[in-house]
Amino acid sequence: MSAGEVPERDETRGRFLWLLVLAAALLPSLGTLRAPWIAEDTSVLARVAAEGAWSDWNRPWFGLEIVRFWRPLVTLSWGLQYGLSGLEPLYLRLFNLGLHAGCALLAFGAARRLGGGNLAALAAGLWVAWFPEQGGTV
Numbered sequence: 001m002s003a004g005e006v007p008e009r010d011e012t013r014g015r016f017l018w019l020l021v022l023a024a025a026l027l028p029s030l031g032t033l034r035a036p037w038i039a040e041d042t043s044v045l046a047r048v049a050a051e052g053a054w055s056d057w058n059r060p061w062f063g064l065e066i067v068r069f070w071r072p073l074v075t076l077s078w079g080l081q082y083g084l085s086g087l088e089p090l091y092l093r094l095f096n097l098g099l100h101a102g103c104a105l106l107a108f109g110a111a112r113r114l115g116g117g118n119l120a121a122l123a124a125g126l127w128v129a130w131f132p133e134q135g136g137t138v
Contacts, residue, residue, distance in 0.1 A: 017118055021108045021125035025101040028130070033093050044078055045087065053079020104129035 037045075047055060056075035077099075078092070085091035108125030116124070 013118065014112075017122050017125075018105065018108065021104050021122065021129055022101055024126050025104040025129035026097060029093075029097055029100075033090055033097075035089070037089055041089070041092075044075065045082060048075060048079045048082050053082075101129075 053076045054072075056072040077096075081092050081095055085095075104125050107128040108121050111124035112118070112121035
């Protein structure tokens with residue numbers, strides 16, 4: 001084996017690992033794309049439609065003054081998505097699934113760039129891809 005072949009093999013392995021992380025992020029949720037609205041989806045969209053995407057930044061949900069249901073970036077994202085695609089759950093889920101996959105790839109790339117090696121990068125990417133706390137909107 002010549003010295004010129006090793007980087008090519010590493011590059012091929014790297015591409016495979018990127019694809020593996022991408023598949024790990026996307027495949028578990030593909031079956032839910034056509035599901036109807038679930039969990040708090042409708043209440044979030046109703047709030048966004050009635051009060052705007054910025055409403056989470058300045059007042060609590062459901063009149064709760066002690067414990068706030070405060071997710072300003074999520075509400076802002078839903079407001080953007082609502083403005084672009086309306087009330088179609090498929091588009092909202094595709095957008096959020098794309099963000100989720102992008103975050104998994106970002107974790108993989110960051111770990112690899114920081115010198116963690118392929119195994120550490122794969123572990124970081126899969127950790128994000130398979131993190132057990134995924135909202136119903138993914």
